[in-house]
Amino acid sequence: MTMIEQAPLTAKREKSRAWEKLKASRSALAGLVIILFFVILAAAAPILPIPDPVATSWSAIRKAPSAAHWLGTDDLGRDILSRMIWGAQASLMAGVFSVALAVGIGVPFGILAGYFGGWVDLVISRITEALLAMPFLIMAIALAAFLGPSLTNAMIAIGLSAMPIFVRLTRGQVLSVKQEEYVEGARSVGLGHMDIMVRYILPNVTAPIIVQATLTIATAIIAEASLSFLGLGQQPPAASWGSMLNVAKNFLSQAPWMAMWPGAAIFLVVIGFNLLGDGLRDALDPREH
């Protein structure tokens, strides 16, 4: 495609420019460090000298943090630190992949609806509204139940349930960007619809989408927890932060650490994605300094 032929004209310069700006932003770097920390931890789980995350022990049920179990143990005597590290994999994947799916489907449909209008918009918007009318979690549960219980299916279910928000958000943005003179200018120099959508519309609607995506990652991690609670997400005894949190809520007064650690981890990851998202939004915008 001609788009690709043209890109290298100054694309390299632009990429390094965005990267320079991202590096210059302390908060974005902090976000990146937090996310990398969890990613490395999750990836290194098999080689770290930690106890088996699914090994139960009747002698160590709901023990507070100690030298033997740094973060304590859960209701079945499993080591929480070990479950946290193994669970990071499932939770990060649930967050990132489901949101990627939601953005990957939602944004293109949103652009099509906003750009072409008319019956295209009518069809896409009505379907989106119908989907939005269903509560997010109910729909995820229904989809996951339909697809069958597994982590992958849970991610697909969450992604599809989160998608309508992105369709609507993108469509709204496109409607306003479409009015700009540069879009008409692009038509007047003879560009086709595809070029206009990819090079003129998409780059100018990304800012709110990035913000929405970082927020949705948190929702997705929690949603995965709810699904695994119903046996539709991560299959027990394998861990995910969400499922740990779900079990922990029954023991809040006796063993608060069971809830505290996964809660703190989700909080940190969400903060990390938020900071990185904000930094990314600014770095990609040439108008920001």
Next chain:
Amino acid sequence: MTAEPILSVRNLTTAFRADGGWKPVVRNVSFDVSAGETLAIVGESGSGKSVTSLSIMRLLAEGSSRIEGEVILNGRNLLALSEKEMRAVRGNEVSMIFQEPMTSLNPIFTIGRQISEVLTRHKGMTATQARAETIRMLERVRIPNANTRFDEYPHQFSGGMRQRVMIAMALASRPKLLIADEPTTALDVTIQGQILDLIKELQDEEGMAVLFITHDMGVVAEIADRTVVMFRGDAVETGPTSEIFHHGEHPYTRALLSAVPKLGSMEGRTAPLRFPVVDTKTGISVAPVESKGTVSTQQPILEVKNLVTRFPVRSGLFSRQTGAIHAVENVSFDLRQGETLSLVGESGCGKSTTGRSIMRLIEPTSGEIQLDGYNVRGLGSMELQRMRKSIQMIFQDPFSSLNPRMNVGQAIAEPFLKHRLGNRAEAREKAAYLLDRVGLSGDIMGRFPHEFSGGQRQRIAIARALSLDPKVIVADESVSALDVSIKAQVCNLLLDLQESLDLAFLFISHDMAVVERVSHRVAVMYLGEIVEIGPRAAVFENPQHPYTKKLMAAVPVPDPARRGIRRGISNDELKSPVRPVGFKPPVRQYREVSDGHLVQVA
């Protein structure tokens, strides 16, 4: 007139917080305004004229701005008042009207309620008293049927009528000082004439002082007794308006004045004339050069016959068509290589729609368009993209006509590459060449649009339009949003390019004075139709159609001798081109006044 000044501004300095320090945007400005007097503050964008007025009203955000000096209103220093005391001054002793009549009224309240609120709040009137007084005010600003319009909402008023409402609201509390910040800039020229007349009349009746902020030297000449010229935060010159116009001392004043197009200055010429270029530092001016004969005698490059563009108006549950906007109605003209044909008219007259219909950015309803060998209306989508090589457009707003995410080099090279006119290296070369042609350096290719000023962006937009070597350029209000001096430069650039590249321009504008300067031929449009078309000299020196005459009479002329002139323009509003379904437009007859000069007779 020479009595104690109502407002006396002394050494006003306003600074904004920027990058950890204070950046002054208005420096040491002093002036007086007396009762019954109009003082104009004139300057280009960024000169600090609006900040001056906002400083007087103390309407700037407190943490991020700092105002120093003295603003004495009737013996009281406004800068020393508490915020609470200041609230009693605003809208009471000093009133303000703004540029945008479309957004400065609250859309969810009736206009009557909005005006009476001022009266009940500041004057302690009862609701009935306030209603009676409001209706009187609406009548004062010449709003017809004030009694019935009291209960209408802002959206039911036209732009000019809304500005009248704003003035009524501003005057409701009988202020001693009226600050008018570009009150006519967003209005059409005939409506502008009405509003200027109105302000003058009301001032005579009330004897209030007026502080009038504008960028338009023509308006200054018509309304101001005295003038302050501002340039980058400094008041460079202050004096009686006629002194400023005839014996301006400061080079900037002279540069500004020479750049102002003056209606009627082209008498006796046939070819377009460049604007004189004045150095803003030295004030030395270079005599303008007349354009060489560029108009080709060959077949027209663009022929438009009986072009009609209508937009359906739909309403109701099933969006049934209830009417149509007859935006372009039976428009015919032709355009030769090297020629500039201007389409002039007020908003809603269909001039922009005509330009867009010719390029098929909007689908015309019927008619015939021949462009450079293409039968434009019969083209399929691929051929249409190819046709765009021959015709390009320059838009009005340089701030929105370039993709903010694409750098200058990409923006200019993109059409060239898209149409496969060469490889990437050639595209780069072409972009550098074009940037040079429009007076910019090729080094800026890696930079983004937001790094440039409005005038520079417009040059970039022109370079982009030229990258396909088009034969026709549709310039839709391309210089309207620019400051006077920049406007002059860009007009000169367009004339240069026409001379060297043999371009044909369809120059769409509402600005009669600029049109007079740059065109070979002129077409005046009204309600979608061309009411008069002909050689520029013929149309401007011997206008035949009543609308052309009205339009020309309404243009403010930068000549202080015309101060106090009343046009006596009737309070007509612009008519709407919305027609019911099945409306058959009347068949129009044209009379030939002189060679090529046609005027609609019926």
